[in-house]
Amino acid sequence: MLMTTNLITPVILCGGGGTRLWPLSRKSLPKQFLPLVSSGTMLQETLRRVSGEIFGAPILVCNEEHRFLVAQQAQAIGIVPAAIILEPVGRNTAAAVAVAARQAIEVDAEALIMVLPSDHVVTLPDALRAAVAHAAPYARDGRLVTFGIEPVRPETGYGYIEAGESLGEGVRTIRRFHEKPAQDVAEGYLAAGNFSWNSGMFLFRAATVLDEINAHAPAVGEGVAAAFAARTHDLDFIRLPKDLFAALPDVSIDVAVMEKTPVGAVVPANLGWSDVGTWDALWSIADKDEAGTATVGDVLAEQTSNCYLRSDGPLLAAIGVEDLVVVCARDAVLVASRHHAQLVKTVVGRLNALQRSEGENGVLTYRPWGNYRSIDMGDRFQVKRIVVEPGQKLSLQMHHHRAEHWIVVSGTAEVTCDDKVFILNENQSTYIPLGATHRLANPGKIPLHLIEVQSGAYLGEDDIVRFADEFGRT
Secondary structure, three states: OOOOOOOEEEEEEOOOOOOOOOOOOEOOEOHHHOOOOOOOOHHHHHHHHOOOOOEOOOEEEEEHHHHHHHHHHHHHOOOOOOEEEEEOOOOHHHHHHHHHHHHHHHHOOOOEEEEEEOOOEEOOHHHHHHHHHHHHHHHHOOOEEEEEEOOOOOOOOOOEEEEEEEEEOOEEEEEEEEOOOOHHHHHHHHHHOOEEEEEEEEEEEHHHHHHHHHHHOHHHHHHHHHHHHOOEEEOOEEEOOHHHHHOOOOOOHHHHHHOOOOOEEEEEEOOOEEOOOOHHHHHHHOOOOOOOOEEEEEEEEEOOEOOEEEEEEEEEEEEOOEOEEEEEOOOOEEEEEHHHHHHHHHHHHHHHHOOOHHHOOOOEEEEOOEEEEEEEEEOOEEEEEEEEOOOOEOOEEEOOOEEEEEEEEEOOEEEEEOOEEEEEOOOOEEEEOOOOOEEEEOOOOOOEEEEEEEEEOOOOOOOOEEEEOOOOOO
């Protein structure tokens, strides 16, 4: 049964490949899932700024491989999504917006949706909420509203929106979108006064944006309609058929609709916004010392200036350097000129071409039951630190090529090994022979921390035969 509400439905786009902030951000764990600017992840901060007051439960659109991570991060801050839609392949923002709009209309034919990326920084969330409330009447009247960021410098790393005629109270038509400009052009935009940075945030009626997609990008509209009609439900997720979704055009909502629609509008606003697209951008918004150096983690800095120094692993000591980005992950270190940090993407491309795992995967891997970190690896052995969240369990499984030793560091483990089920407490251990059917579970109320030592001829993650799984994996 359809219902009508005056609440705005946030649509949070959680895609992204994670290349520009390597080595912390990887394909398996992009920046939106990392705590880069606060104790919460960027996704969690995005969820917080569009919760309560004028907003309803959010719709999240994410890559299929990140589904459990998205669900866990929302749950950790007490937010229950209206839906989590899984994209089997990435097809840019036009398809994501269209499928989310269809989902919103399933609940409310008059739904107003607020589309925003999950990986941007907004340091003035009250200003964002005020801008959204101000724009809402225009969106309800059929305008496709975007939020332009009032420029504070001639930025060459952002696209620009050129405003046209006034629609009243600071809301203006869109004359034109402009790609990232050269320095002299950006200076002209700043002087003109009617240009704003393109934030990638939008507000519109779900029905209106679908009409405009159908009018200006019919291949997207028709393809999404077919894919959405064939959707299935899997636990808390909505799955779209891969063959239909993969056939969609790979195009942004800006190019597909906003650059063509006659009903576009822009609301310029000062939101303390950044897309945090490079390490230099992260430096620009970070807290710094009197010499302009930002430090995060276990860092010692002597006679350094205008640097971004971060370590998520070993001690990082920097002496007598300036204008550098130095980022230490547990398995890789980046050293770059702060002014050339955008070339990190090139390094990731080279790593992938060389089939180096560091390009896509870090040492910490998330699973629906918790996570594991690779501690050491050599010929015929691997050591992992495993964390199983309270009440969770791994699949009932076996391995053809490896045996495992489990040592409980803290918490309580329930172990199944063939026909035996028993409890292990802190400082106790067990052995899982090669070929044994086994399962690890945490029956306790605190996380289970366990060291696993694998030994055998082959230690790949694909050496798993699952007999039963709580999360529908095969």
